[in-house]
Amino acid sequence: MDWSAFIAALTSDVDWSDPRYMERQAPVVEEILLRASDAPELIQERTKEILTDDELFGRLAPHMNYPRILMDKFVLHMARESPFRVRLHRFKTRRQNGGAVEKVHFHKWHCSTVMLRGGYRERQFDILECDEEARTARLGSAVEHQLCQGRTNSLPAGRPHQVINDSDTEPCVTLFVRGPSALRSARIFEPEKRTFYDTYGPDEQLKVGLSHMGRLDPNFH
Template sequence: MRWSDFVRSLEREVDWSATDYDGTQAPVVERILLEAAADREILQERTEQIAADDALFKSLAPHSNYPRILMDKFVIHMDAEDRFRVRLHRFKTRLQNGGAVEKVHSHKWDCSTVILSGAYRERQFEVLDLDEEERTCRVEPLREHVLSTGMANSMSTGLAHQVVNESDTEPCVTLFVRGRSRRPNARIYDTDAGTFYNTYGPDRQLKVGLLHMGRVDPNFH
């Protein structure tokens, strides 16, 4: 397999407009990811291509996040029609992240992942009694499982979850594909307080912070 074959499969074999991602498209995306994970040379091929091409590097760099406390994110492909994006993730060890644990959150897109090395525990939650105006809700445990090397997993838009790398010494590396945005925002949940807040893309989030700072109001996320 070549990198171009991997991308072509995501372009041609997946219906990114389908509304039932878990039931219809996730098995297809997971199969494509597992095929790529079995031929990791394509990842080296792609990352070397990006590093050697200044224009390509500059087009992808704003969408990546490194370094981060919990998870480093490297975007290595963006579909021309923005139907999907391909990323490499590194979930840091407890020694690397100082024992920090990510907040329960949901995404605005469907996604699938395959574990390339290491492992993590994923906890999924059901969000009940959500009040948009008061920003309150009740979050109840739904499912918990451990994903290790060679395993694939998918998640539909809006499902609340939390990922934890429980190892002190081994980072977890994943190949990840997200679909098109289906909602205007993601959400962060405070499970103890029974509240939530919305999060947006980097530009809009920056504007939110900027406007709050102009009012000398530090209460923003």
């Protein structure tokens, strides 16, 4: 498999609008990711293409995040006509991130991933109670598993989870695919306080902050 075949498979073999994504489409995406993980040269091919094409780099760069404390995000595929995005993630070691721990959160899109190097521990949660107006929620532990090199995993939109790289020495690298937005926003939970707040894309999040600052209200996330 090369990069073009990888993108072609994600385009033609997956129904990204399927309301039963986790049941019927996630296994397809995970199989495509597994095939890609057996041909790591396709990632090198794509990164070289991005680095030597100024227009392509300029289009993808605003959606990348590096450096970050917990996880660096590099976008490999994103197109206006494409319902999915492809990213490389690096989950840093405890030594690299200073012992910081990811907040419990959910995404607004379904996603699938394959471990290319190292691994991480994922905790998933059930939402037992939620008051949208009061912005309170009570979570219960649902799944905790360790994902190592070669393993795949999928997560539906709206499912709270937390990813932790427990290693002091080995970063975790994943190839990651997300589908189109199924919810209006992502959400960050504070389980000890039983509270939550929503987060948005960069422009919308900037508007949230600017709106608060216009009122001289510094109490926003």
